Amino acid sequence: MSATAAPLRNVERARPAASPARTLKLAEALAGYMLAGPAFLLLIVLFILPVFAVFVIAATDWQFGARSLDFVGLANFREIFGDEGFRISLMNTIVYVLIVVPGTVILGLAIALLIESGRSWRAFYRAVHFLPYMATLAAMAIAWEALLHPTIGLLNQTLAALGLPTANWLRDENTVLPVLAAIGIWQNLGFAMVLFLAGLKSIPQDLYDAADIDGADLWLDRLVNVTLPMLGPVTMFVVIVVALKAFESFDTVQILTQGGPGHASEVLLYTLYRESFEYLRTGYGASVTVVFLVIVVALTLIQARIMDRRVHYQ
């Protein structure tokens, strides 16, 4: 008796409620599709399909404008890795990143620590150091060119006045890459500084109080025992983000050196641009794009893992 009554009662109770609830649910879903639809379609057309297209084009010998193309499998990848020019470009990019990342992170951290160590003029110092990060790099590259000019540039004038050797910084294959990296550091250190400032703010004051009780009353003690260890995750994160920025650098090369002299300042994104859009070697350019994508996605996934871990620890 009770075994049959219970389901019946359930059905009766459920029915009057179910139908309006279901229409409401339907209306909500419909609204969801309407509101998210445009973004969904655009994400497919402007992000997802293009990425697939890059992989497909990378497997062809297509030259932009040609009527026909053949699938060549991995031949493009064999070609780029066998190509002296591409290998130099990849190496240059790695060297560039290996200069920019430590330079930016160390300077950004040092400046953030200095700003945070006192109270006065914080906003002013932050603004000054942040300025290069938001200034139009294409225009600032031109200012840098004037600074680095072999005869009238401030750098060489200063060096000459001090009796030091001068150089034709952007036309010498030994100096061009480090100089571009220095511009990269100049541009990004304010960004690293901002991230470190946020990291410093999130260190709990109790840790400093505890360190005080433990006798860490010197500034250096607190720095080594509390601040730097607590900044560990932020630092890893800044390293990856700055590395991503460095891998994506293009403007200074395009405006100042065009990859020269020789191939001395050719970097990955510049190679991608030139092969794809100047030489119109579309299949080859797509393969370079795939290499670029793999590097950037790998770095981003590492960054996401670090972010995850940070969230768990807090």
Next chain:
Amino acid sequence: MSAGHRLAPPAAIARHTLLLLTGALVMVPFVWMVSLSLKPPGEIFRTSFSLLPEEWHAIENYTKALTEVPLPRYMLNGVIISAAILVLQILVCAPAAYALAKLDFRGRDALFGLVLIGLLIPHQVLALPLFILGYNLDILNTYAALIFPFVVSPFGIFLFRQFFKSIPDDVVHAARLDGLSELAIVWKIMVPMAMPAVIAFSIFSVVSHWNDLFWPLIAVRSESLMPPPLGIMAFKNEEAGNDYGPLMAASTLVVLPLIVVFLAAQKWFVEGLGKGSVK
């Protein structure tokens, strides 16, 4: 060390000295650019150092920058492109973010997955296929070419969704009881409540696209369509390094608008660009 410690005078002096020094070094390119933009050619090519010109040539240089090349046109293009991109991004992203944050529908997780994939992809990777798409639609070398790749921003959707999620569901229910449509809830309730996120995103978007060189270089050829970075590059290539004064004046004018806004709204900038570049 951390917030609040008052430094002993020697330490405070050391702090200011170091920060003034690094700050001055960081400012050198800006100062040099402005200094050259004030000088006549004779003084620029003289191998002796001075910050201010002996003979002021500012009016000549800035006039030349504004008249000999279509610099006002470039700046106007920058404004048109950045504004169009921003408006379209918000129009597309805010409703989608609301749907992801507050509505329940089949495929929502898949859509959010797409947003995350979009966040992962650097835009330069899309340049080649989007160039081909633009070619086939016959819109290369138009404003549309400069704008269409950016009309949907995965970062915008992500940021707005985070913010909308923090708004209590009761607010949405109350709005529905008041008879507001879902679209009206987005624009009249959610977006105004999410103003900090909207401002941060706007700064990130405008700065990115005002400064972008890579895509405009691919998408347009006509001078009349060039945004400032591409225009200044064209100007530099024309000058071939002979006429630094006007070139530096043009560079100064290109950099100036963002710096002025930055100084006026510093906090928002640091937040917007910090957030935006981290994703």
